[in-house]
Amino acid sequence: MGELNARRGRVVVTPEHVEIVLEPAGLGNRFLALLVDFVLLVALAGVLAQISLLFLPLGIAGLVRGLTLLVLGWGYHVYFEIQHQGQSPGKRLFGLRVVDGRGLPLAIEQSFIRNAVRALDVLPLGYAVGALICLMDREHRRLGDIAADTLVVREPRHVAGDRRLTRERVFNSLRVPRVLRLVRHRVNLEEREFLATLCLRADALDAGARLDLMEEVAAFYRRRLEIDDIPFSGESFVRGLVSILFADRLPVQPRFSRS
Amino acid sequence: MDLERFVRERRERWARLETLLSDVERLPSHALGVARLDELVRLYRQTCSDLSEARSLTANAELLGRLNALAGKGYRFIYRRAYGRRLIETVRRFFTDDVPATFSRERGVVLCASLAFLAGAIVGLGAVLRDARNGERLIPAEFFSESPRARVERIESGEERVDSLAKAGEFGAYLFSHNIQVAFLAFSLGAVTIVGGLWILFYNGVILGAIAGLYLLDGVHVFFLAWVGPHGALEIPAILFGGAAGLRLGRALLLPGDLTVATTIRRAFASVWRMLIAAALILIIAGLVEGSFSQFSAKTIPYALKIAAAVALLLALGVYLFRRPVRSVAEGPWAS
Structure with a gap:
């Protein structure tokens, strides 16, 4: 795998004049990672909602729940993309990473834009638009990745030589x-x-x-x-x-x- | 081609770089230490040259893939962007300088988005005023449970719909979540197609215009203004801002001119993300207003007061966003 497939990846030339290949992750891995993140997100939102119901009066609780869902839905991905070098728990599990199109870590604005465009990628149901674009794109980017110039790359794990x-x-x-x-x-x-x-x-x-x-x-x-x-x-x-x-x-x- | 020896001699430094990198990724930047950074940079450069050498020695996918990933990881860490300012200061400047300056700078696309919406509103209003039956054709059926006059009578004679903080909070939260989705959708469509963004703004304008037309025909336009005004004064501009941010990014993405797309969209990012955040924050406020204040009928709050509040909110928003910036905005390092 790796280098041979990576011919299709994007090549970044570092200031040391070494070419680094960004190997795009496929739709399957990305979907699995998303699924894991989604489950985590739902669980987290559920726990927070229960806690807010326990400790806050009803009206405030409703408001807090709405805000929590909003902040979680957007903030979860942004947080991990900025604070954990582009790896949400799901992506970490499947060896994926979100990077800037130039091979650098994501800037916060890229992360925001990438995740705002999610609103279009999820349409009409279960990321249909995102998946379709992802399949057609050479670098397997969804619309959010295209708009923010980001890539989801595969990180090969350590392999022992044979x-x-x-x-x-x-x-x-x-x-x-x-x-x-x-x-x-x-x-x-x-x-x-x-x-x-x-x-x-x-x-x-x-x-x-x-x-x-x-x-x-x-x-x-x-x-x-x-x-x-x-x-x-x-x-x-x-x-x-x-x-x-x-x-x-x-x-x-x-x-x-x-x- | 002595690949075995090549790997044997360098394996340790690669492993060391790998551990160092996973260490530093967990640490805040002030805790890294000079010695460690020195070692890291040295190892990174060696690994880069190893990668080049390995490429001339072999096409072994495993080895090259691993070295490539390692060099990429080092590159990402060493050439990352440092965040200088403290969080509080960043947030303060975001609201006092960055957002107003952004909107002043981007008034062109905001105007463009507003015109699309306004054109839609005029079309919708005109169509309904010419023939009231056009309303049914333009407006989705779920808004058509009763005639405007019947609705106004029902609301004004009955109990207040929102009578407790609990209802207001929950309703408000539902509204802003939904509206933010709409704004993001307008943004996304604008960003990837431009035309789609203009179309969704136009379409929303048509619906609002048509509904306004129906209320006007039934002679209950004062109620309509008082009902929609207070939150609409914030909500409609915020959705326009989302759409405008999309148009701005779409221009960079689809019409880059002489520059590369990567360059133009990075120049657009500084404006676009601030407009998006501003839109989302305004929509949260608008949702809370819509969930409470907007829902009161004349029994509780006179309509004149509600309309005055709407005008005041719109003016305040306009003055805040479109006054000339006091000093030049701090832009991202990519912005020119």
């Missing part, structure tokens, strides 16, 4: 200077990633599909790397390739690269 790939295969007849040099020149970063993913997911594939896919990929790289003398099965070929691509030791020794 070591299975980097273990070298003991016998690898692909490890010859000619192949190593060709690999270096003819297999780009995306392809390396694709090959690695293919090996990692191979076990999950249906046996027939696995065989076909591996043979097809192997045939492609046999042609690309001009290897026709090594009689491997497709899968061994691909795994051998990945093993030299992701080995701890450099796949190409310096003396080859200098040549």
Whole structure:
């Protein structure tokens, strides 16, 4: 996921001239987060209403309840967006965050505007307008996000690297200077990633599909790397390739690269 | 491409930055400390360069995604905007300077919104005065339970509708919640379509004009003015302000001219959010007036007094909002 999908995200260039990708969150996650927030909000409003009924005379209680609902309905989101770096409890739960379109925290006016436009996004029922716009927008923004130039981004959690790939295969007849040099020149970063993913997911594939896919990929790289003398099965070929691509030791020794 | 070693050597500083960032996000800015900030900035810069390096080394989605998120988090913290003033001072200046200056500056869009509403009102009034049956076509059926005259007689002869604080409070709260929804809707429609915002203001004008026309035809216009005036003097302008804020943002969003949309809407934000807050606050007051004062018939408060109160409220609002600002407004850092 992450970077590959993030091609569709918005790129912010920091003053350090590093590009940071803001990866938009999808409709599903956003909806779930909203649901959690909604439940919390209703519970909170209910508790406050009960408390106000207990301690205040009836007329004032009605007024207080009205004000509470108003302040909660608007203030809940604004509070979390400003004070908790764009994460309401629901968003925190699903690893989402509201950020400014330039990757910075929300300014208070953005938060206000974003949440005022909610009045239109909820129409006609259950965020239908918001969801529709969200589906059509490349960055999955609802109208409030568009009006306030904000984005809801996904924050990937810590992922441990997979070591299975980097273990070298003991016998690898692909490890010859000619192949190593060709690999270096003819297999780009995306392809390396694709090959690695293919090996990692191979076990999950249906046996027939696995065989076909591996043979097809192997045939492609046999042609690309001009290897026709090594009689491997497709899968061994691909795994051998990945093993030299992701080995701890450099796949190409310096003396080859200098040549 | 020794990715393993790359990660092994840098893993600790990334983890340290991650802990530091989650620490500082919880602390108020004065409690951060120089040493910690120094370390944070240093680690952030290193992580940025690691991200660049990693991008040239690998297309590994997990690693790049994680580094990207970490650098983004650091960027967000380090380049955030600091709030200088104290809360009380901010609130005071909001009411004494910011809001009046905003409205003085944005009188163009307010005028635009008012004209749309007024045009609607004239159309509604004219249509009903020409043919009373037009009223039924223009006004939604739920407002049509009885003729204006019958309603006035019923209200003036019966008990006061709102006879206790409890009712007034509850009714008022219902009214302002509803009206704020309407104002936000007018704002949102204006912001994303412009035309939709003008249309909803026009449409509200038509309905009000048509109802006024029906009361006028029945000869009970004094009652109508006294009934609608006191809260209408606040409520109608507030909805217009919501709509006007929408038009202002819509202009920035849809007609940015030579600038980018991101720039124009950030320039608009300073005005727009103040107009929105002002509209919401005015609607709360208007709702409370509507829930109590407006509901009294001539038995309790003479209509002349109610109409005078309406005029006074409208004048006060106008003077407060549209007098020339005493000193120039403090604008957001994005405003030019």
